[in-house]
Amino acid sequence: MDSLLGSLRLVVVTMLICVAGYATVIWGIGQILTSSTAQGSLIMAPDGKIVGSRLIAQNFTEAKYFWPRPSAVDYNAAAAGGSNKSPTSTDLTKRAEEIVSRYGAKAANPLPPELAAASGAGLDPHISVNAAMYQAKRVAEARGLPLSQVETIIRESEFAPGGFLTPDRLVNVLELNLALDRLAAAQ
Amino acid sequence: MEGPSTMTFVYLLLGIAIFVLLYLMTEAVDRA
Amino acid sequence: MVTYAILFVIIIVGTTIALSWPLGNYMKWAMDPESAEGGAARFTRAFRWIGGRVTRVQQDWKRYIVAMLIFNLVMFIVSYAIMALQQYLPLNPDARGAISADLIFNTASSFTSNTNLQHYSGEVSMSYLSQLAALMWLQFVSAATGIAALAAIARGLAGRKDLGNFFVDVQRATFLVLLPLALVVAILMVLGGLPMTLQGAAHAMTLEGAEQIIARGPVAAFVAIKQLGTNGGGFFGPNSTHPFENPTFWTNALEMISIILIPMACVWMFGRIVGRTRHAAVVFAVMLALVLIRMAFAVGFATAPTEAFDQLPIAQNAGNLEGKELRFGATSGPTWAVLTTSTSNGSVGAMHDSLNPLVGLMPMIGMWLNEDLGGVGVGMINMFLYIVVAVFIAGMMIGRTPEYLGWRVESREVKFAIVALLAHGLFILGGTAIFAVTPWGTDTLNNVGPHGFSEMLYEFSSASANNGSGFEGLGDNTVPWNVSTGIVMLLARFIPIILPLAIVGSLMAKRRTAESAGTLGVEDGTFAGMLLVTIVIVGALTFFPAATLGPVAEHFMYMVK
Numbered sequence: 001m002d003s004l005l006g007s008l009r010l011v012v013v014t015m016l017i018c019v020a021g022y023a024t025v026i027w028g029i030g031q032i033l034t035s036s037t038a039q040g041s042l043i044m045a046p047d048g049k050i051v052g053s054r055l056i057a058q059n060f061t062e063a064k065y066f067w068p069r070p071s072a073v074d075y076n077a078a079a080a081g082g083s084n085k086s087p088t089s090t091d092l093t094k095r096a097e098e099i100v101s102r103y104g105a106k107a108a109n110p111l112p113p114e115l116a117a118a119s120g121a122g123l124d125p126h127i128s129v130n131a132a133m134y135q136a137k138r139v140a141e142a143r144g145l146p147l148s149q150v151e152t153i154i155r156e157s158e159f160a161p162g163g164f165l166t167p168d169r170l171v172n173v174l175e176l177n178l179a180l181d182r183l184a185a186a187q
Numbered sequence: 188m189e190g191p192s193t194m195t196f197v198y199l200l201l202g203i204a205i206f207v208l209l210y211l212m213t214e215a216v217d218r219a
Numbered sequence: 220m221v222t223y224a225i226l227f228v229i230i231i232v233g234t235t236i237a238l239s240w241p242l243g244n245y246m247k248w249a250m251d252p253e254s255a256e257g258g259a260a261r262f263t264r265a266f267r268w269i270g271g272r273v274t275r276v277q278q279d280w281k282r283y284i285v286a287m288l289i290f291n292l293v294m295f296i297v298s299y300a301i302m303a304l305q306q307y308l309p310l311n312p313d314a315r316g317a318i319s320a321d322l323i324f325n326t327a328s329s330f331t332s333n334t335n336l337q338h339y340s341g342e343v344s345m346s347y348l349s350q351l352a353a354l355m356w357l358q359f360v361s362a363a364t365g366i367a368a369l370a371a372i373a374r375g376l377a378g379r380k381d382l383g384n385f386f387v388d389v390q391r392a393t394f395l396v397l398l399p400l401a402l403v404v405a406i407l408m409v410l411g412g413l414p415m416t417l418q419g420a421a422h423a424m425t426l427e428g429a430e431q432i433i434a435r436g437p438v439a440a441f442v443a444i445k446q447l448g449t450n451g452g453g454f455f456g457p458n459s460t461h462p463f464e465n466p467t468f469w470t471n472a473l474e475m476i477s478i479i480l481i482p483m484a485c486v487w488m489f490g491r492i493v494g495r496t497r498h499a500a501v502v503f504a505v506m507l508a509l510v511l512i513r514m515a516f517a518v519g520f521a522t523a524p525t526e527a528f529d530q531l532p533i534a535q536n537a538g539n540l541e542g543k544e545l546r547f548g549a550t551s552g553p554t555w556a557v558l559t560t561s562t563s564n565g566s567v568g569a570m571h572d573s574l575n576p577l578v579g580l581m582p583m584i585g586m587w588l589n590e591d592l593g594g595v596g597v598g599m600i601n602m603f604l605y606i607v608v609a610v611f612i613a614g615m616m617i618g619r620t621p622e623y624l625g626w627r628v629e630s631r632e633v634k635f636a637i638v639a640l641l642a643h644g645l646f647i648l649g650g651t652a653i654f655a656v657t658p659w660g661t662d663t664l665n666n667v668g669p670h671g672f673s674e675m676l677y678e679f680s681s682a683s684a685n686n687g688s689g690f691e692g693l694g695d696n697t698v699p700w701n702v703s704t705g706i707v708m709l710l711a712r713f714i715p716i717i718l719p720l721a722i723v724g725s726l727m728a729k730r731r732t733a734e735s736a737g738t739l740g741v742e743d744g745t746f747a748g749m750l751l752v753t754i755v756i757v758g759a760l761t762f763f764p765a766a767t768l769g770p771v772a773e774h775f776m777y778m779v780k
Contacts (some may be wrong), residue, residue, distance in 0.1 A: 003286055006273035006386045007293040007398075011362075013269050014393055018359045019352050020397065026405045026440040030415035037412040040421055040435040040463065043371040053433050055412070055462035058425040065426065069545075077433040078420060079343050080541045084572035084692030085527075086670040088777035092527035092541060092708075100531050110534040117525060117540035120460025120570045126545045129480045159548040162468035165227060172663055177426055190304050191320075198324035199299055203703075205328075205709045206292040207716065213284050216635065216721045 018173045036169055043174070053077075060177065064142035066135050067171040069114050070099060071122035080121040103134075126170040129158045143184065153179055220538060224518045224550035231554070232510075234304030237477045238526075241458055242480065243487020249395035251492050252389065262395060263387060268387040277381040280724030283371050284717050286385035287364060291331055292712075294360055295494040298424055299327040302345075307529055311346035312419030313434070318344060325701035330357035332712035333365060333450060334685035336695040336704060338454030342434035347417060354452060356443050359401075360483075362448025363392035368716050369485055373492035373598060375723035376624050378731055389536060392596075396481070397448060404477055406441035411470040413439040414463050417495040449685040451561050451565030451596045458567045459555070460544050469545045470685030471568060472578055475558055482562045482592040489599050493624060497742040502602055503748050509591035510561045517553035517581040521574070526777055541571030553578050555689075560585030563690070565687025572665065572674065572690035576778060580770035583677060586684035587762045589643060594685060597712075600719050604740075605638040607722060609753035613739055613746075626726040635725075639718040643683050644761040646707045650679035651765065659699035666694025667745035669776065675767035678704065683711040688753070 030038035042055040052058045057068040059065050059075045068075075072083035085092050096116045105111035112131040132154045140150040158169040225270035252259030267274040280288060302323045306316050307420055318326075322339055329336040330353070341350060353361065367388035374382050409415050414435040421433040434455070440465050441454045451458075459465040486506070490499020524535035543552045552569025559566055560582035571579060585591060606623060611633045613622030621628040654675050655659025664671035674690040681688055682704040689695070696706075740746055 001274035003289045006270045007290045009271055019356050023440045025438055028410045029414050039584055040414045040416045052423045052425055056465050058431050077431055081460055082570035084570055084665050087539045087541050087575055088526045092381050094691050096297050096528050096531050105530045113537045114540050120544050121457035123462055124544050166548045176277045183253045184509045194320035195303050198320045209713045209749050210288055211498050217281055
């Protein structure tokens with residue numbers, strides 16, 4: 001009937017314009033204007049291998065690196081997700097106890113909250129400046145650097161994500177660790 | 188590679204059935 | 220923290236209100252061109268040419284609905300076929316395999332109904348072709364369906380001879396409204412750092428020597444229409460908490476604006492078509508009041524820190540950060556949660572399952588009421604149902620003939636309205652009840668106790684409200700969940716479109732009366748109050764008991780010392 005035919009004609013035209021056309025235009029603009037972020041903000045090592053993405057957290061466990069926020073998917077960037085646990089859940093308490101002992105946090109020196117709380121997608125690349133400073137001593141000792149130098153590197157990397165609308169400053173963990181490695185390589 | 192199974196067609200029919208049901212509802216409302 | 224939250228809300232909501240006004244005017248021009256000449260008429264000719272013979276018919280309410288059902292059935296079948304065959308089709312660089320049949324059914328129902336409930340994770344299960352040609356395509360045409368339906372209802376109430384033509388309207392909405400806006404937003408998204416590539420996943424070797432496979436794709440284009448069309452389905456599983464869907468504070472703000480922009484503009488479009496802008500403003504104010512009240516509660520309750528960390532040496536100065544991303548600011552998650560469930564969007568900027576108990580209640584209330592802004596087009600349509608009921612009750616209370624915009628509202632119309640509103644409650648409460656007492660639900664929970672109940676209640680609320688967000692800990696990729704929510708999403712989408720169109724058809728058959736001194740006004744504070752009370756009572760009476768079993772119980776059990 002007419003309605004069926006009309007529907008099919010609409011399907012074809014909307015597919016052509018809203019899917020093929022629209023996606024191509026946006027893809028083209030991305031490739032021309034912002035090709036590095038369009039490909040995923042990848043960070044390359046000097047030898048051309050991909051080290052990670054600036055936007056995606058990766059796991060760090062060695063003492064000489066800053067550690068990111070916990071990830072409920074173990075930093076799996078091909079299957080991201082959160083814990084989806086209720087904030088009253090004992091599963092969260094158990095996980096937090098393990099993290100507290102790993103950081104050696106005490107009541108006199110409490111852990112910054114985001115280091116115990118998993119992010120929404122498990123790939124949050126940032127931690128707050130407080131959380132970075134909290135880890136600075138461990139990182140400095142592991143690398144044999146003066147604490148003040150590590151703190152300076154943190155300060156140089158910090159940014160306010162939303163300008164004046166966000167009072168808390170953040171640092172990108174991967175970029176921070178890359179800066180430290182570059183420093184070590186230069187020495 | 189796995190292909191469409193019988194259930195694929197069953198669920199497709201289920202979807203179609205729901206639209207048929209909605210059409211019947213429209214007719215019923217018209218006569219109400 | 221609260222001052223920044225308030226400032227943020229004012230900026231986001233205020234900016235969008237300012238943008239929605241001219242957009243509403245534009246939408247009136249695009250959807251309901253008055254002159255037979257001029258720019259809009261050229262488009263009408265083009266749309267008639269594309270749609271063929273069927274576009275020359277001026278449709279009454281029933282023909283309009285049948286046209287809508289036929290087109291939406293075709294939408295369902297086409298997307299179903301693409302997903303069922305994705306493993307054989309091109310644009311699949313990461314070699315995604317077959318999708319299970321019940322999941323295809325659920326996803327096709329979900330995106331056809333503008334819900335975008337996702338019982339799958341995009342980067343795990345879908346090929347790029349499925350994401351673009353099945354899902355993103357549906358995001359355009361399902362949103363267009365809603366806008367078209369609203370335009371038709373408005374025309375009827377304005378006293379026209381007929382409701383127009385669905386096939387012309389859906390093209391107007393797609394090509395003149397959604398596509399231009401999507402282009403603008405997608406370009407801004409690309410500039411904001413969202414990926415837009417057809418290459419497969421990137422393989423990285425981390426600094427500590429581990430392999431990390433980084434999924435990416437044509438994200439920017441997808442996210443733009445996902446937000447603008449109150450769709451909400453994400454390219455990736457974690458939706459807009461994923462750094463690729465939402466890399467910065469600014470993309471976050473832009474996405475939040477996009478969530479509420481067209482739903483707001485729809486109210487103005489409605490007002491312009493019926494010729495009653497003051498009335499539209501009153502309706503808008505009622506919607507806004509409901510949104511802001513829920514926002515205030517959400518932000519307030521969100522300041523309580525993560526209860527599970529209470530006895531541990533963890534600083535408790537930043538609220539509950541579980542399931543949240545740092546770059547958005549501390550209260551963005553709850554703010555987004557309120558906006559996404561005011562509309563029928565359903566995208567998330569924080570994991571709802573990890574929100575504090577009474578914060579999680581706010582999205583639920585938004586979905587139960589389903590019209591404080593609501594979905595594109597259908598939000599205002601749902602509000603129309605409440606208006607019919609409110610006007611009827613008001614008329615009965617003071618012994619006057621109930622009347623809306625000059626049309627007499629009689630028992631037939633009110634019956635249709637009540638059925639539509641009760642269907643929503645039936646789907647939510649009935650579905651939750653069945654799943655709460657059978658392994659269908661109880662075997663799939665991620666949290667124990669009242670929070671588990673909340674997970675199920677939320678799921679059916681989301682399906683019936685065509686929202687699509689979820690307490691994502693729920694193991695909902697099972698046959699019972701897929702089939703039940705799939706059915707609910709389709710029925711709950713179209714019943715509240717069929718019945719209002721039938722109401723308008725019924726009203727149009729009567730003689731329209733001029734307004735007199737005795738008419739109950741719909742442009743003053745009394746009407747606003749009446750409408751608000753009707754909405755709250757119908758919503759509260761229906762859903763309050765369920766709320767006590769879930770979020771309220773959890774709050775008193777765990778959060779109150």
